[in-house]
Amino acid sequence: MAETDSGSGFHAPSISEFFPPAIFFDGTPFEFNRIQLVRVIVTVLLILWLWLSTRHAKLVPGRAQSIVELALDFVRVQIVESVLGKTAGRRYLPLLTTLFFIVLAMNFAGVIPFLNIGGTSVIGLPVVLAIIVYVTYIVAGFRKHGPGYLKISLFPSGVPPIMYLLITPIEILQVFVLRPLTLALRLLANMMAGHLMLVLCFAATHFLFFEGGGLIPLTGVMTLVGGFGITLFEIFVGFLQAFIFTLLAAVYIQMSEDDAH
Amino acid sequence: MGGVQLLAAEEGGAPAGIGVFIPADYDIIWSLVVTGVIAFFFLKYLMPKMTALLDERSAKIEGGLEHAAKIQAEAEATKAERQAELVAARQEAGRIREEAHGEGNEIVVEAKSKAQVEAQRIVENAHRQIEAERQQALVSLRADVGSLATDLASRIVGESLTDDARQSRVIDRFLAELEETSRSSEAVDAGTQPAATTTETGK
Numbered sequence: 001m002a003e004t005d006s007g008s009g010f011h012a013p014s015i016s017e018f019f020p021p022a023i024f025f026d027g028t029p030f031e032f033n034r035i036q037l038v039r040v041i042v043t044v045l046l047i048l049w050l051w052l053s054t055r056h057a058k059l060v061p062g063r064a065q066s067i068v069e070l071a072l073d074f075v076r077v078q079i080v081e082s083v084l085g086k087t088a089g090r091r092y093l094p095l096l097t098t099l100f101f102i103v104l105a106m107n108f109a110g111v112i113p114f115l116n117i118g119g120t121s122v123i124g125l126p127v128v129l130a131i132i133v134y135v136t137y138i139v140a141g142f143r144k145h146g147p148g149y150l151k152i153s154l155f156p157s158g159v160p161p162i163m164y165l166l167i168t169p170i171e172i173l174q175v176f177v178l179r180p181l182t183l184a185l186r187l188l189a190n191m192m193a194g195h196l197m198l199v200l201c202f203a204a205t206h207f208l209f210f211e212g213g214g215l216i217p218l219t220g221v222m223t224l225v226g227g228f229g230i231t232l233f234e235i236f237v238g239f240l241q242a243f244i245f246t247l248l249a250a251v252y253i254q255m256s257e258d259d260a261h
Numbered sequence: 262m263g264g265v266q267l268l269a270a271e272e273g274g275a276p277a278g279i280g281v282f283i284p285a286d287y288d289i290i291w292s293l294v295v296t297g298v299i300a301f302f303f304l305k306y307l308m309p310k311m312t313a314l315l316d317e318r319s320a321k322i323e324g325g326l327e328h329a330a331k332i333q334a335e336a337e338a339t340k341a342e343r344q345a346e347l348v349a350a351r352q353e354a355g356r357i358r359e360e361a362h363g364e365g366n367e368i369v370v371e372a373k374s375k376a377q378v379e380a381q382r383i384v385e386n387a388h389r390q391i392e393a394e395r396q397q398a399l400v401s402l403r404a405d406v407g408s409l410a411t412d413l414a415s416r417i418v419g420e421s422l423t424d425d426a427r428q429s430r431v432i433d434r435f436l437a438e439l440e441e442t443s444r445s446s447e448a449v450d451a452g453t454q455p456a457a458t459t460t461e462t463g464k
Binding site for chain 2: 014015016017018025028029030031032033036039040042043045047050054057059068069072093094095097098101102105119121123124125127128129132156185190192
């Protein structure tokens with residue numbers, strides 16, 4: 001990437017976008033780079049927004065409180081209660097709401113000017129969140145069924161015993177490996193791809209406008225409009241991925257607590 | 262992962278291939294930090310507060326609805342009571358009117374009969390008075406007629422009739438004759454006449 005960094009010419013996006021140089025603590029386990037900075041800023045903004053809006057929360061909400069309540073209600077009604085029901089939902093509501101807001105806020109960082117990269121577009125955060133979900137649904141299963149959880153989830157009832165030869169390995173793989181892995185990778189891949197597309201569009205626009213000769217800058221209009229469209233699309237994707245992540249977490253918990261698989 | 266990271270660090274800090282999907286230690290640590298901070302805020306502050314608020318709100322709404330239902334029921338009951346009272350009052354009024362009507366009729370009938378009795382009494386009184394006066398007139402007339410006739414007769418006959426015994430005989434006979442004529446003339450009248458005559462005769 002050294003040659004594109006130094007000189008002019010087309011600034012193609014690459015994987016190095018997600019691994020910027022360290023700002024401080026270089027080389028230590030606390031290495032702090034631009035991505036971590038974005039995450040910290042998003043954390044501060046998220047908490048500040050929620051705290052300021054609900055600091056004087058009243059029974060009859062004002063405008064700011066209504067918006068927060070709208071978001072909280074969305075998670076509660078559309079995700080938690082619709083998957084887990086009201087009783088079990090109440091127990092997991094705080095956790096799932098937290099997950100939703102972390103993912104949503106970190107995703108939106110990808111389209112916020114000057115942040116310009118999602119906190120979830122580097123593997124660390126998706127992995128941490130997926131591990132939380134993983135531990136939660138496995139603990140939920142054992143707490144509900146005891147050791148019988150393994151039998152319920154790995155040897156589903158209503159299947160001819162001979163089929164367990166095929167089904168049980170698949171279920172082991174699915175419950176203990178694939179669920180957390182897909183949770184983390186789905187989120188990461190979406191946010192990475194989105195960021196690369198945005199960079200591609202805007203880098204191309206910049207190049208075409210300022211370094212293209214003749215009529216070439218006109219084609220930059222297309223890439224600019226494309227970048228604008230992708231920004232809108234990224235807002236949608238950011239929300240959608242937060243929704244999917246939380247919904248799947250709820251579904252996994254529900255499957256663990258379910259009596260018959 | 263350290264190896265991959267090291268490998269990546271050699272090439273301008275960016276891992277290659279599968280290394281992209283293997284988190285670096287610092288990445289995990291900072292992710293844990295931000296997740297922990299946000300989770301702490303949500304679990305300790307936001308969710309308890311908003312859940313309590315939500316519960317309080319639904320309790321209040323439920324209470325309000327119940328209260329409204331209670332008031333509605335009360336209003337309904339009061340209305341029914343009023344209606345019943347109204348019906349009762351109407352019936353009472355009807356009953357009183359009918360009673361008054363009946364009483365009025367009675368009063369009229371009573372007054373009529375009283376008036377009739379009074380009228381009869383007045384008529385009878387008048388009759389009685391008239392009869393008494395007639396009687397009185399008859400008596401005084403009879404006495405007068407006796408002396409007048411005696412005077413007349415003595416004037417006509419002279420002094421021959423001065424003897425008392427004779428005189429009274431003559432008078433009696435005269436009166437009897439007079440009575441005879443008056444009875445024949447008054448035969449249509451009530452029967453008080455003969456009694457009076459007898460009394461007079463006894464004298």
